[in-house]
Amino acid sequence: MPARLSDAFKSHPVNLQLKHPDFNSLHELPDSYAWTNNDDHYPSSLSSFGADDSVPVIDLSEPNAIKLTGHACKTWGVFQVTNHGIPQKLLDDIESAGKSLFSLPVEQKLKAARPPDGISGYGFARISSFFRKLMWSEGFTIVGSPVDHFRQLWPQDYEKFWQNANFFTIMQVAKELNIIEEYEKEMKRLAGRLMWLMLGSLGISTEDVKWAGSKGEFKGASAALQLNSYPACPEPDRAMGLAAHTDSTLLTILYQNNTSGLQVLRDGTGWVTVPPMPGALVVNVGDLIHILSNGVYPSVLHRAVVNRTQHRLSIAYLFGPPASIQISPLSKLVGPSHPPLYRPITWNEYLGTKAKHFNKALSSVRLCAPLSSLADVNDHNSVKVV
Ligand SMILES: C=C1C[C@]23C[C@H]1CC[C@H]2[C@@]12CCC[C@@](C)(C(=O)O1)[C@H]2[C@@H]3C(=O)O
Numbered sequence: 251m252p253a254r255l256s257d258a259f260k261s262h263p264v265n266l267q268l269k270h271p272d273f274n275s276l277h278e279l280p281d282s283y284a285w286t287n288n289d290d291h292y293p294s295s296l297s298s299f300g301a302d303d304s305v306p307v308i309d310l311s312e313p314n315a316i317k318l319t320g321h322a323c324k325t326w327g328v329f330q331v332t333n334h335g336i337p338q339k340l341l342d343d344i345e346s347a348g349k350s351l352f353s354l355p356v357e358q359k360l361k362a363a364r365p366p367d368g369i370s371g372y373g374f375a376r377i378s379s380f381f382r383k384l385m386w387s388e389g390f391t392i393v394g395s396p397v398d399h400f401r402q403l404w405p406q407d408y409e410k411f412w413q414n415a416n417f418f419t420i421m422q423v424a425k426e427l428n429i430i431e432e433y434e435k436e437m438k439r440l441a442g443r444l445m446w447l448m449l450g451s452l453g454i455s456t457e458d459v460k461w462a463g464s465k466g467e468f469k470g471a472s473a474a475l476q477l478n479s480y481p482a483c484p485e486p487d488r489a490m491g492l493a494a495h496t497d498s499t500l501l502t503i504l505y506q507n508n509t510s511g512l513q514v515l516r517d518g519t520g521w522v523t524v525p526p527m528p529g530a531l532v533v534n535v536g537d538l539i540h541i542l543s544n545g546v547y548p549s550v551l552h553r554a555v556v557n558r559t560q561h562r563l564s565i566a567y568l569f570g571p572p573a574s575i576q577i578s579p580l581s582k583l584v585g586p587s588h589p590p591l592y593r594p595i596t597w598n599e600y601l602g603t604k605a606k607h608f609n610k611a612l613s614s615v616r617l618c619a620p621l622s623s624l625a626d627v628n629d630h631n632s633v634k635v636v
Pocket residue numbers: 369375376377378391473474476495496497498499568601604
């Protein structure tokens with residue numbers, strides 16, 4: 251049987267069974283949440299106010315969207331998209347569904363805690379184990395059908411729930427499960443479209459990517475939905491919502507509510523805020539596009555900061571290939587003058603590598619170490635970007 255995404259961490263369990271706090275009851279920042287510059291692997295304070303250095307916004311209905319996408323991937327690794335075809339109603343609905351999940355009592359959420367060797371469930375971000383300090387956030391990871399999740403995450407409650415709940419509650423939960431399902435379906439379609447804008451701009455066509463299917467529809471693709479909640483924080487300048495990382499995906503589509511917090515690290519500039527734009531979605535280049543493109547489209551280092559007054563919510567659709575397909579630099583992009591820089595690796599194997607090496611994961615699959623004089627500035631893991 252081919253490997254499934256949900257098995258990715260079976261051989262790399264991570265123990266994060268720390269009790270999650272009730273953030274709303276904390277009126278000052280506990281020491282365990284107070285970050286200093288030394289606690290992050292990357293510079294934390296450099297903030298950019300440059301008005302002309304802002305993340306590209308691409309209107310997907312424009313005829314030159316493909317060119318703009320290629321340029322954004324090469325120079326930023328992140329862009330926002332408008333006219334993407336996801337109905338505003340669905341974005342509003344998924345935001346409400348996310349809010350209602352996070353507003354459950356802590357004990358209820360902890361019943362759905364992600365097991366150490368699992369991918370799905372409630373808890374701190376997986377990468378938390380690489381830091382001495384805790385992040386000011388909580389998350390739900392959903393892989394596959396939300397109905398199966400409901401059953402798996404709250405097994406004791408599942409049968410009882412359908413037997414005892416009143417009509418209104420049942421309708422409410424059914425509606426939320428439906429919204430998550432619909433959101434996953436729409437995101438998958440958009441992810442496929444974005445993949446072809448990215449690959450197309452590199453001169454790659456559907457025949458070049460066998461696992462994309464004959465119509466390039468990425469039928470066997472896998473994905474995870476990550477709901478992130480960042481409660482208002484009494485001392486935002488000393489806290490970290492989600493520490494700097496690149497996504498272990500092909501690409502990530504992120505919806506953020508109207509509160510800013512997402513920042514990307516830009517060479518020579520520092521941390522640049524990706525401002526929330528009503529109706530727009532953020533697209534990140536992940537490590538697997540970095541590999542497929544042989545480093546031409548570098549994955550983007552990003553993080554989430556928090557604020558004093560507003561609760562922030564983000565929903566990331568983490569899109570990847572079928573879990574057991576080998577990903578390697580596309581043959582059209584390699585040749586005598588462009589040797590392949592990365593060895594073939596499956597998504598599951600890469601997730602395991604990330605669980606083990608975190609920000610050294612990409613360089614650990616690199617074939618030839620860059621000479622210091624030819625340092626690959628696109629590889630965050632070999633060169634510190636300051
Ligand atoms: C498919 C994925 C991608 C994961 C692991 C697994 C499920 C959850 C994803 C995230 C979501 C939050 C940031 C991150 C860094 C984390 O800690 O969990 C992501 C990670 C990755 O991109 O590496």
